[in-house]
Amino acid sequence: MFRVLGSSGGLSGNPQKGSTCIQLNGETLIDAGTGLSSLQLSEMKAIRHIFLTHAHMDHIAALPTFVSNLFDQSRLPLKVYGLAHSLERLKQHIFNNDIWPDFTQVQDNGTSMLELVEIKPGQVIEHQGMTLTAFEVPHAIPTIGYAVQQPKVSAHSHFVFCADCIVTDALVSKLNELPPISTLMVECSFPDRLEEVAIKTQHMTPSLVSRLLEQLEKPPHSVWITHLKPSYEEELRDVLRAEPWHVL
Numbered sequence: 263m264f265r266v267l268g269s270s271g272g273l274s275g276n277p278q279k280g281s282t283c284i285q286l287n288g289e290t291l292i293d294a295g296t297g298l299s300s301l302q303l304s305e306m307k308a309i310r311h312i313f314l315t316h317a318h319m320d321h322i323a324a325l326p327t328f329v330s331n332l333f334d335q336s337r338l339p340l341k342v343y344g345l346a347h348s349l350e351r352l353k354q355h356i357f358n359n360d361i362w363p364d365f366t367q368v369q370d371n372g373t374s375m376l377e378l379v380e381i382k383p384g385q386v387i388e389h390q391g392m393t394l395t396a397f398e399v400p401h402a403i404p405t406i407g408y409a410v411q412q413p414k415v416s417a418h419s420h421f422v423f424c425a426d427c428i429v430t431d432a433l434v435s436k437l438n439e440l441p442p443i444s445t446l447m448v449e450c451s452f453p454d455r456l457e458e459v460a461i462k463t464q465h466m467t468p469s470l471v472s473r474l475l476e477q478l479e480k481p482p483h484s485v486w487i488t489h490l491k492p493s494y495e496e497e498l499r500d501v502l503r504a505e506p507w508h509v510l
């Protein structure tokens with residue numbers, strides 16, 4: 263149903279392990295971290311839609327060079343969807359004709375290479391046979407997760423990606439409002455001994471992930487752990503081995 267192209271919470275030192283990028287179908291990604299570079303060039307050229315969770319660098323790092331890869335294609339613009347905060351930051355700090363060309367500008371051929379499309383928390387988007395529900399998650403900057411249902415693939419497929427987040431009552435309530443989850447992808451950036459840093463930076467530790475899962479009324483069929491910070495990856499994997507979770 264989906265393909266994880268990148269799951270690291272940073273620069274992992276392993277070319278096979280880029281930062282956050284999830285492929286939903288041949289044309290659609292969630293986030294554009296360095297994991298995007300694991301696609302073949304022909305696969306990249308097929309991508310037309312990217313749904314962003316937030317504007318932190320490990321989730322957008324590959325976007326500028328990826329857009330310029332599409333330069334020789336005068337087809338429809340690449341659509342990048344995200345919160346107003348994320349899109350404004352992209353325009354202001356990246357696609358500003360300084361750090362990188364403003365590919366949202368209409369070119370001589372009357373098309374632009376990049377279209378920024380605002381989505382709001384709670385918005386439900388029907389997209390190529392999938393239903394994506396954007397939901398607010400607590401993080402250091404405005405961030406959304408996505409609940410993705412693909413009834414054509416399976417009536418029971420319900421993939422929920424919580425993005426970068428920390429456990430709060432609001433997040434638990436949001437997840438409990440959703441239909442039963444087949445795969446829950448949740449981050450775990452720091453070990454328990456660094457809970458203070460995790461709270462400060464609004465990220466999860468193994469204990470905080472457990473706290474979240476304990477409060478879910480309908481346990482997900484499977485739990486996938488993502489976004490391990492490279493400096494703590496080995497330590498985290500040792501601890502997470504004891505849990506019935508799939509660690510990316």
Ligand SMILES: Nc1ncnc2c1ncn2[C@@H]1O[C@@H]2COP(=O)(O)O[C@H]2[C@H]1O
Nearest residue numbers: 271318319320402426459462463465491
């Ligand atoms: N006070 C801090 N102490 C340690 N690391 C930090 C601090 N603030 C930000 N960071 C790091 O900066 C990163 C920015 O992206 P992330 O939120 O994924 O994860 C964050 C942390 O890894």
